[in-house]
Amino acid sequence: MKINPNFNRLPGNYLFNHIAEKVSAFKEGNPDSEVIKLSIGDVTQPLPRGVVEAMTQAGQEQLNSETFKGYGPSTGYPFLKQAIIVHSYQTLNIDLSEDDLFISDGSKTDAGAIQELFSLEAKIAIGDPAYPTYIDSNVMAGRLGHYDDMSQSWSELITIPMTVDNHFQAVPDFDEGEQPDVIYICSPNNPTGVAMTKDQLQEWVDYAIEHESVIIFDGAYESFIQDDHIPHSIYECEGAKQCAIEMRSFSKTAGFTGMRIGYTVLPKELVIEGQSLNAMWTRRQPTKFNGTSYIIQRAALATFEPEVKKELKDNIVYYQRNAQHMVDAFNDARIEHYGGVNAPYIWLKTPRDLSSWEYFDELLQESQVVITPGSGYGANGEGFMRLTAFGTYEDTVEATQRIVETYYK
Amino acid sequence: MKINPNFNRLPGNYLFNHIAEKVSAFKEGNPDSEVIKLSIGDVTQPLPRGVVEAMTQAGQEQLNSETFKGYGPSTGYPFLKQAIIVHSYQTLNIDLSEDDLFISDGSKTDAGAIQELFSLEAKIAIGDPAYPTYIDSNVMAGRLGHYDDMSQSWSELITIPMTVDNHFQAVPDFDEGEQPDVIYICSPNNPTGVAMTKDQLQEWVDYAIEHESVIIFDGAYESFIQDDHIPHSIYECEGAKQCAIEMRSFSKTAGFTGMRIGYTVLPKELVIEGQSLNAMWTRRQPTKFNGTSYIIQRAALATFEPEVKKELKDNIVYYQRNAQHMVDAFNDARIEHYGGVNAPYIWLKTPRDLSSWEYFDELLQESQVVITPGSGYGANGEGFMRLTAFGTYEDTVEATQRIVETYYK
Numbered sequence: 001m002k003i004n005p006n007f008n009r010l011p012g013n014y015l016f017n018h019i020a021e022k023v024s025a026f027k028e029g030n031p032d033s034e035v036i037k038l039s040i041g042d043v044t045q046p047l048p049r050g051v052v053e054a055m056t057q058a059g060q061e062q063l064n065s066e067t068f069k070g071y072g073p074s075t076g077y078p079f080l081k082q083a084i085i086v087h088s089y090q091t092l093n094i095d096l097s098e099d100d101l102f103i104s105d106g107s108k109t110d111a112g113a114i115q116e117l118f119s120l121e122a123k124i125a126i127g128d129p130a131y132p133t134y135i136d137s138n139v140m141a142g143r144l145g146h147y148d149d150m151s152q153s154w155s156e157l158i159t160i161p162m163t164v165d166n167h168f169q170a171v172p173d174f175d176e177g178e179q180p181d182v183i184y185i186c187s188p189n190n191p192t193g194v195a196m197t198k199d200q201l202q203e204w205v206d207y208a209i210e211h212e213s214v215i216i217f218d219g220a221y222e223s224f225i226q227d228d229h230i231p232h233s234i235y236e237c238e239g240a241k242q243c244a245i246e247m248r249s250f251s252k253t254a255g256f257t258g259m260r261i262g263y264t265v266l267p268k269e270l271v272i273e274g275q276s277l278n279a280m281w282t283r284r285q286p287t288k289f290n291g292t293s294y295i296i297q298r299a300a301l302a303t304f305e306p307e308v309k310k311e312l313k314d315n316i317v318y319y320q321r322n323a324q325h326m327v328d329a330f331n332d333a334r335i336e337h338y339g340g341v342n343a344p345y346i347w348l349k350t351p352r353d354l355s356s357w358e359y360f361d362e363l364l365q366e367s368q369v370v371i372t373p374g375s376g377y378g379a380n381g382e383g384f385m386r387l388t389a390f391g392t393y394e395d396t397v398e399a400t401q402r403i404v405e406t407y408y409k
Numbered sequence: 410m411k412i413n414p415n416f417n418r419l420p421g422n423y424l425f426n427h428i429a430e431k432v433s434a435f436k437e438g439n440p441d442s443e444v445i446k447l448s449i450g451d452v453t454q455p456l457p458r459g460v461v462e463a464m465t466q467a468g469q470e471q472l473n474s475e476t477f478k479g480y481g482p483s484t485g486y487p488f489l490k491q492a493i494i495v496h497s498y499q500t501l502n503i504d505l506s507e508d509d510l511f512i513s514d515g516s517k518t519d520a521g522a523i524q525e526l527f528s529l530e531a532k533i534a535i536g537d538p539a540y541p542t543y544i545d546s547n548v549m550a551g552r553l554g555h556y557d558d559m560s561q562s563w564s565e566l567i568t569i570p571m572t573v574d575n576h577f578q579a580v581p582d583f584d585e586g587e588q589p590d591v592i593y594i595c596s597p598n599n600p601t602g603v604a605m606t607k608d609q610l611q612e613w614v615d616y617a618i619e620h621e622s623v624i625i626f627d628g629a630y631e632s633f634i635q636d637d638h639i640p641h642s643i644y645e646c647e648g649a650k651q652c653a654i655e656m657r658s659f660s661k662t663a664g665f666t667g668m669r670i671g672y673t674v675l676p677k678e679l680v681i682e683g684q685s686l687n688a689m690w691t692r693r694q695p696t697k698f699n700g701t702s703y704i705i706q707r708a709a710l711a712t713f714e715p716e717v718k719k720e721l722k723d724n725i726v727y728y729q730r731n732a733q734h735m736v737d738a739f740n741d742a743r744i745e746h747y748g749g750v751n752a753p754y755i756w757l758k759t760p761r762d763l764s765s766w767e768y769f770d771e772l773l774q775e776s777q778v779v780i781t782p783g784s785g786y787g788a789n790g791e792g793f794m795r796l797t798a799f800g801t802y803e804d805t806v807e808a809t810q811r812i813v814e815t816y817y818k
Binding site for chain 1: 410411413414416417419422423425426449451452453454455456458460461465468469472473474477478480481515517518521522526527528529530531541542545546549550551590591621623667668669681682686689692693696697698699700701703704705801
């Protein structure tokens with residue numbers, strides 16, 4: 001066999017491409033309709049002037065051979081690493097060194113690639129529901145066996161069930177003989193919007209240390225945290241440097257979804273089976289990646305300037321107001337929902353026992369609102385929908401009203 | 410076993426990191442020395458004003474929510490795909506459609522990732538010498554078996570020997586029962602600088618079609634081609650769309666090494682074992698990659714403007730003059746060398762039967778010139794050095810003279 005057979009085991013289409021196709025088809029049939037999208041987690045607020053000025057200046061440097069930049073360090077420029085260490089980790093009393101940090105072109109790239117560090121026999125644990133890249137990247141590599149339609153599960157995957165029963169918060173609770181080697185955790189969570197407390201996350205860290213497991217911690221939404229007892233970084237937990245890889249992004253923090261930059265932390269203390277994962281990633285990155293654009297790294301650096309920081313904080317507050325509006329409206333209407341407080345996502349129960357895709361279709365056709373079917377994130381997402389707070393305030397208010405109406409028609 | 414065991418099979422360090430460490434160590438010991446680098450293939454000429462203006466304008470758009478760009482299409486914006494199709498392929502009488510084309514953050518990323526399309530049992534053929542990413546990415550995936558120090562070869566790799574005997578040009582000539590499923594070809598070649606004629610490349614295409622093999626064609630250096638009988642794209646060969654993936658980059662063509670953008674062509678005609686590789690890549694990209702920065706794509710678009718095109722051509726001519734200077738000097742001094750005519754690389758025999766690293770060390774210590782040891786590209790590279798034409802003219806002239814002197818001391 002020449003061709004990777006694992007691609008055929010995947011669901012046919014990446015979730016958001018499937019949604020985009022449905023929306024295009026609707027728009028073609030209804031060219032005058034105004035569709036409001038609270039589906040894909042994409043920001044809408046413009047960039048701060050300081051960011052654009054930094055980029056312009058970095059661009060000007062490219063006109064002169066004295067200041068022209070060719071290949072940069074494949075793991076990122078020291079100026080940006082230092083700024084991240086000082087502004088994003090020292091403020092949490094976490095010490096990192098530059099070589100613990102790997103700048104990339106975004107968290108999706110790292111979330112998809114990080115599985116390369118593990119053997120094909122490694123046992124993987126992923127929440128259900130979860131961000132599809134965790135599962136799909138492991139399926140492509142051949143680690144998850146086959147998908148069983150009856151049980152709606154992968155034969156070699158350890159599913160961490162997240163349901164109404166556990167308020168979409170799981171604790172480490174695995175059968176004897178089914179201990180995971182790698183555990184994906186996203187908190188604040190995509191898609192549910194629920195965030196782990198420090199105590200809850202510490203339980204996972206303790207479990208990982210005891211079982212020599214690795215936690216892949218996706219912290220893409222940390223800037224939306226409002227409550228003090230929610231950790232911004234897994235390294236706030238004791239011992240986490242021995243067991244955890246952390247991914248972060250400028251996408252949601254700084255409105256950089258179109259800019260493409262993120263980073264991954266692999267502390268040198270993270271040694272499994274005698275192998276330093278930091279050393280492995282240090283070998284992997286220059287082999288398969290030539291670094292993030294200098295100009296984009298300069299733009300990312302500008303996000304730490306006081307004036308820019310303030311503007312970015314205002315953008316977060318803007319999105320938080322959207323989330324709060326939805327939370328309040330669903331509370332008032334007594335509609336079951338989760339999240340939205342420490343995250344830009346709200347996890348909504350469908351009305352009338354509709355399936356996720358049934359409600360998606362109804363909402364698109366009758367109300368011209370697009371939200372993401374929860375079943376796209378796993379079997380436990382069935383009967384739920386993910387809403388994002390990244391729209392404009394006006395759209396959010398309008399879409400919320402249309403959604404509430406569908407519950408009482 | 411939890412950790413990927415294949416990383417331990419790799420040589421300890423990525424080639425260019427190893428060189429950088431040696432150069433740093435030398436500079437620390439000799440802080441006043443002026444080291445000239447003709448080693449890494451990095452451009453030095455500044456960007457054209459039109460490119461920087463396009464970036465500045467794209468940056469300005471990000472200040473306004475009407476023109477702000479969030480996530481773009483993960484395979485690239487249509488405006489850039491169209492420009493590539495018109496300016497880089499229609500000019501060669503090659504028809505491509507937008508969905509044959511995948512914009513990425515650079516050729517190294519694609520060259521490292523493309524192996525994911527193939528099964529772990531697929532037989533891989535790679536030239537010796539070759540760009541290290543081809544081998545290293547397949548080693549990491551576990552496809553090449555183990556490295557045997559005695560024979561200096563990978564147990565599961567089919568090596569395509571490129572030596573003085575075949576003028577560093579190989580023809581398809583494999584043992585019965587050892588037919589490759591995947592063949593990596595780079596022409597004009599890195600590191601030798603030798604380019605295949607259309608007839609030579611057609612032989613490989615014919616072989617691939619006959620054996621249902623896939624050719625991964627790395628065309629990163631096509632803009633350096635001067636001779637009419639050298640193809641710019643593998644799709645100039647008959648039937649290539651049925652068997653070939655082509656990778657290209659803006660790095661060397663447009664001086665974009667610090668900008669990070671390239672693209673890969675997977676024609677829909679490329680179907681192996683009933684699987685469309687285009688469909689597989691269309692599934693892979695949105696799962697593991699969130700697209701190239703909008704601003705960088707706009708900069709790439711500007712490279713096709715007539716005024717910018719002219720400036721970029723001048724830059725290529727500048728580097729070609731460097732290459733020609735080296736070729737002439739080595740000819741005059743009767744020093745054995747290859748390439749440099751249709752490529753920015755010159756492949757030089759070491760003096761006095763020195764090994765590549767011996768000569769590297771001697772040249773660094775005694776002449777303060779850095780060139781790349783050929784042995785870093787494979788066993789057949791032993792006794793050779795790669796020189797690049799990407800320095801300034803003054804540095805190139807000076808370094809060439811210092812190199813020539815080492816042959817006659």
